[in-house]
Amino acid sequence: MHMADALISPAVGGLMWAATAGLTVYSARKVKEELDDRKVPLMGVLGAFIFAAQMINFTIPATGSSGHLGGGMILAILLGPYAAFLTMASILTVQALFFADGGLLALGCNIFNLGFFPCFVAYPFIFRNIVGAGANARRILTGSMISAILALQMGALGVVLETFFSGISELPFSTFLLVMQPIHLAIGIVEGMATAAVVTFVWKARPEVMELAAAPEPLTRVSLKPVLVGLLAVAFITAGVLSWFASASPDGLEWSMARTSGKEELEAPEHGLHALLAAAQKATAFLPDYGFKEQEQDKVVPREPAAKVQEVESWPSVNGGTSVSGIVGAMLTLAMAGLIGFGLRRYQQRA
Amino acid sequence: MSHHIVEVKDLHYTYPDGTAALGGVGFRITHGESVALIGANGAGKSTLLLHLNGCLIPEAGTVRMGDFPLTKKTLPHVRQTVGMVFQDPDDQLFMPTVYDDVAFGPLNLGLPPDEIEDRVMEALATVGAAHLRNRPPYRLSGGEKRAVAIASVLSMGPSILIMDEPSSNLDPKARRQLIHLLKSFEHTMIIATHDLDMVLDVCGRTMILKGGHIAADGPTEEILQNEPLLHACSLEKPLRLQGCPVCNPVRA
Amino acid sequence: MPKIESSFLDISRLDALASQRTLIHGLDPRAKIVTTLIFIFIVVSFPKHEVTALVPFTLYPVVLIALANLPPGYLFQKVLLAAPFAFFVGIFNPLLDSEVLIHLGPVGISGGWVSFASIMLRFGLTVGAALVLVATTGMNGIGAGLEKLGAPNSFAVQLTFLYRYLFVLTDEAARMVRARSLRSFGIKGTEVKVFGYMIGHLLLRTMDRAQRIHQAMLCRGFTGELRLPVPLKFSWRDMGFLAGWSSLFILMRLVNIPQWMGLLVTEVLG
Numbered sequence: 012m013h014m015a016d017a018l019i020s021p022a023v024g025g026l027m028w029a030a031t032a033g034l035t036v037y038s039a040r041k042v043k044e045e046l047d048d049r050k051v052p053l054m055g056v057l058g059a060f061i062f063a064a065q066m067i068n069f070t071i072p073a074t075g076s077s078g079h080l081g082g083g084m085i086l087a088i089l090l091g092p093y094a095a096f097l098t099m100a101s102i103l104t105v106q107a108l109f110f111a112d113g114g115l116l117a118l119g120c121n122i123f124n125l126g127f128f129p130c131f132v133a134y135p136f137i138f139r140n141i142v143g144a145g146a147n148a149r150r151i152l153t154g155s156m157i158s159a160i161l162a163l164q165m166g167a168l169g170v171v172l173e174t175f176f177s178g179i180s181e182l183p184f185s186t187f188l189l190v191m192q193p194i195h196l197a198i199g200i201v202e203g204m205a206t207a208a209v210v211t212f213v214w215k216a217r218p219e220v221m222e223l224a225a226a227p228e229p230l231t232r233v234s235l236k237p238v239l240v241g242l243l244a245v246a247f248i249t250a251g252v253l254s255w256f257a258s259a260s261p262d263g264l265e266w267s268m269a270r271t272s273g274k275e276e277l278e279a280p281e282h283g284l285h286a287l288l289a290a291a292q293k294a295t296a297f298l299p300d301y302g303f304k305e306q307e308q309d310k311v312v313p314r315e316p317a318a319k320v321q322e323v324e325s326w327p328s329v330n331g332g333t334s335v336s337g338i339v340g341a342m343l344t345l346a347m348a349g350l351i352g353f354g355l356r357r358y359q360q361r362a
Numbered sequence: 363m364s365h366h367i368v369e370v371k372d373l374h375y376t377y378p379d380g381t382a383a384l385g386g387v388g389f390r391i392t393h394g395e396s397v398a399l400i401g402a403n404g405a406g407k408s409t410l411l412l413h414l415n416g417c418l419i420p421e422a423g424t425v426r427m428g429d430f431p432l433t434k435k436t437l438p439h440v441r442q443t444v445g446m447v448f449q450d451p452d453d454q455l456f457m458p459t460v461y462d463d464v465a466f467g468p469l470n471l472g473l474p475p476d477e478i479e480d481r482v483m484e485a486l487a488t489v490g491a492a493h494l495r496n497r498p499p500y501r502l503s504g505g506e507k508r509a510v511a512i513a514s515v516l517s518m519g520p521s522i523l524i525m526d527e528p529s530s531n532l533d534p535k536a537r538r539q540l541i542h543l544l545k546s547f548e549h550t551m552i553i554a555t556h557d558l559d560m561v562l563d564v565c566g567r568t569m570i571l572k573g574g575h576i577a578a579d580g581p582t583e584e585i586l587q588n589e590p591l592l593h594a595c596s597l598e599k600p601l602r603l604q605g606c607p608v609c610n611p612v613r614a
Numbered sequence: 615m616p617k618i619e620s621s622f623l624d625i626s627r628l629d630a631l632a633s634q635r636t637l638i639h640g641l642d643p644r645a646k647i648v649t650t651l652i653f654i655f656i657v658v659s660f661p662k663h664e665v666t667a668l669v670p671f672t673l674y675p676v677v678l679i680a681l682a683n684l685p686p687g688y689l690f691q692k693v694l695l696a697a698p699f700a701f702f703v704g705i706f707n708p709l710l711d712s713e714v715l716i717h718l719g720p721v722g723i724s725g726g727w728v729s730f731a732s733i734m735l736r737f738g739l740t741v742g743a744a745l746v747l748v749a750t751t752g753m754n755g756i757g758a759g760l761e762k763l764g765a766p767n768s769f770a771v772q773l774t775f776l777y778r779y780l781f782v783l784t785d786e787a788a789r790m791v792r793a794r795s796l797r798s799f800g801i802k803g804t805e806v807k808v809f810g811y812m813i814g815h816l817l818l819r820t821m822d823r824a825q826r827i828h829q830a831m832l833c834r835g836f837t838g839e840l841r842l843p844v845p846l847k848f849s850w851r852d853m854g855f856l857a858g859w860s861s862l863f864i865l866m867r868l869v870n871i872p873q874w875m876g877l878l879v880t881e882v883l884g
């Protein structure tokens with residue numbers, strides 16, 4: 012499942028972007044070191060293949076619904092982890108751009124969730140260990156199933172954590188987790204079946220194809236480095252996001268840590284950009300369009316990020332007039348934007 | 363330019379899966395000749411062509427291009443001399459636009475930008491595709507793709523042109539244009555094809571490949587009139603030589 | 615199978631839109647990529663109950679759609695098609711947060727509905743901006759732009775190759791599906807085993823194709839490094855586009871324009 016821009020905060024999106032960019036650069040360097048220029052066209056064409064393959068569905072036995080091939084595992088098996096990660100990254104980029112799957116800011120999250128876990132965790136540590144040197148049909152089936160399921164579980168957990176840390180959705184962590192993990196267990200089983208079916212076919216028809224990925228990197232040399240890079244990035248993100256929360260809007264998440272640290276953190280935004288923003292807002296003296304919930308007041312922790320902290324006292328009661336003017340204004344703005352667009356279009360067509 | 367001869371001696375090749383595709387092929391082609399390579403499906407035509415510019419390495423036997431035997435060291439030179447037009451233009455046109463694709467070879471030769479521009483435009487003009495320069499290859503018709511694929515090879519300035527089924531998938535007009543184009547070339551040409559009528563128009567010499575061996579080699583008119591030979595090689599006399607059933611009902 | 619063909623048509627349609635020649639299409643891809651990213655970043659940086667202050671941001675996609683001669687209805691439809699996940703997660707907000715946040719006379723609107731509206735608005739804005747980026751720049755422009763912005767060469771090359779062969783392979787897959795359904799005489803669905811054969815065949819053919827492409831590349835002097843030759847020039851116009859929009863975004867982030875206009879109107883009328 013693709014993470015969406017609308018659900019993430021800039022902190023989460025930005026940090027996941029950074030993590031993914033790091034992994035992409037690292038993988039690109041690794042692929043270059045392999046010096047296998049056959050992979051240049053192969054990666055691109057296999058990326059296109061995953062796209063095409065995902066458009067073909069199969070029937071899930073005994074349910075009547077249908078599933079399709081997931082990309083990460085099969086790419087890792089055919090290309091090895093680094094090239095597979097790069098390929099996954101470009102598949103998701105094309106999906107984000109052309110099918111609006113996810114979004115550009117969420118792209119970092121999506122590449123991480125759907126690329127990092129299968130390529131750098133499930134494939135080297137699970138699939139390779141199970142299938143090992145002596146591949147046979149049963150091992151391929153077990154290996155594909157287990158690694159596809161685990162990769163998806165990790166990916167789903169990623170989605171839940173990213174959503175939770177972003178704090179845009181009100182869904183409590185545990186509820187969301189309890190929804191996402193079972194759904195992705197089902198998806199994982201289906202994907203595992205599809206992956207196993209295709210890998211078994213290829214292995215029977217042309218065993219040498221699978222050696223292409225295995226060749227440059229024998230079993231014993233599976234590198235821990237990308238995993239460490241990835242996990243470090245996540246740790247860094249978690250830390251970064253936590254501090255963001257502590258200073259911004261811990262409310263809505265049952266996050267006791269934030270509550271305990273809430274008081275001191277409130278002081279923090281007085282300087283730096285936040286203070287500047289807040290000052291700017293005060294100077295221009297535009298009232299926000301809505302007030303806070305009464306209950307918020309005794310919690311001390313404001314719902315809004317730091318920029319508006321200062322105004323908390325100035326608008327304790329909800330003013331119907333302000334809300335109405337906000338909505339009137341929004342309508343007006345929309346109409347104006349529409350008019351501008353229409354005018355420009357006329358101009359453009361005449362030019 | 364007598365050094366632009368192609369000489370193949372006792373060439374053997376077996377694919378990794380054990381298919382013996384070539385079993386001792388030998389011939390010699392001199393400068394400026396235009397040679398057709400015909401034979402049934404699976405006779406080994408494509409396999410043979412892939413040896414001529416080092417895409418496949420012979421298992422036994424030698425390939426000589428001009429004064430060089432084809433080895434790892436002479437490979438870059440040979441690839442510049444021998445232009446190969448692949449059977450499926452989609453395999454050959456991999457760059458984002460027609461211009462980029464035709465420029466791909468010259469760029470790899472490390473030519474200066476002006477020279478590249480000149481070569482690209484000249485190659486595109488030769489095949490009549492200059493107006494397509496900014497189009498992406500996936501938005502070309504089959505005939506346009508073929509023309510651009512030929513241009514992408516011409517821009518390398520080869521002296522020997524090798525083509526694998528250049529007239530397949532073309533409509534009659536595009537095919538006719540291709541034949542005109544090929545006739546206008548002064549390059550040494552080796553064309554693998556099933557289009558025997560085109561062979562009559564373009565190639566002075568014809569070789570028949572059968573089961574990985576050369577079954578016949580000689581002037582085109584002679585070989586394409588030899589019905590028993592053609593039949594033995596799973597081929598048919600080209601329509602044009604079969605006589606017209608309407609004007610000549612006795613034969614029909 | 616309508617799905618496969620329609621996805622393919624979608625790509626072709628956006629691709630065709632991207633090959634137009636307008637002022638916006640002529641801008642350097644880097645200017646458009648960076649502006650889009652700034653736009654998205656600023657839009658998602660609003661607090662979760664913000665609705666009205668997000669509205670002025672519609673200006674960016676609207677202006678670009680107009681200037682770049684893009685079909686608004688089609689893009690809107692694409693945005694809607696992508697909505698389910700954001701909708702599914704967002705719709706829980708009204709259920710979980712029912713405290714009244716806004717009073718409109720007698721009617722109270724809960725915080726959950728406000729944040730849900732905010733999510734959907736963000737969604738429309740961010741997705742719309744991304745679609746506008748593709749429809750005005752094209753995949754090859756974006757690939758070249760990303761490389762110039764510092765993305766690894768192998769990533770950019772991979773992106774252009776993927777895009778190039780998307781057209782070939784979706785076509786191949788569509789033919790395969792059609793051939794299968796013609797011989798299955800109305801039996802709907804595909805068994806996993808048959809699916810494995812189909813996809814497996816497609817995969818083997820794809821790998822053969824990759825090998826042929828590699829040979830074709832070698833024949834033309836490929837030595838391992840592939841340079842993307844799209845020449846990019848970052849001119850004053852690009853700079854103006856980037857700087858102009860970015861400062862407008864920042865202004866709109868700092869100043870709630872609808873609020874201000876609304877107050878003006880309601881005061882005049884009142």
Ligand SMILES: Nc1ncnc2c1ncn2[C@@H]1O[C@H](COP(=O)(O)OP(=O)(O)OP(=O)(O)O)[C@@H](O)[C@H]1O
Pocket residue numbers: 377378379381382383401402403404405406407408409410
């Ligand atoms: N990649 C490959 N791996 C294994 N065998 C192959 C491969 N390519 C071709 N062959 C086999 O080698 C033989 C010669 O094939 P080749 O492609 O050279 O024939 P061709 O004369 O070009 O046929 P066509 O007219 O159909 O193009 C055939 O038996 C074919 O099955």
Ligand SMILES: [Mg+2]
Pocket residue numbers: 407408409449526
């Ligand atoms: Mg052939």
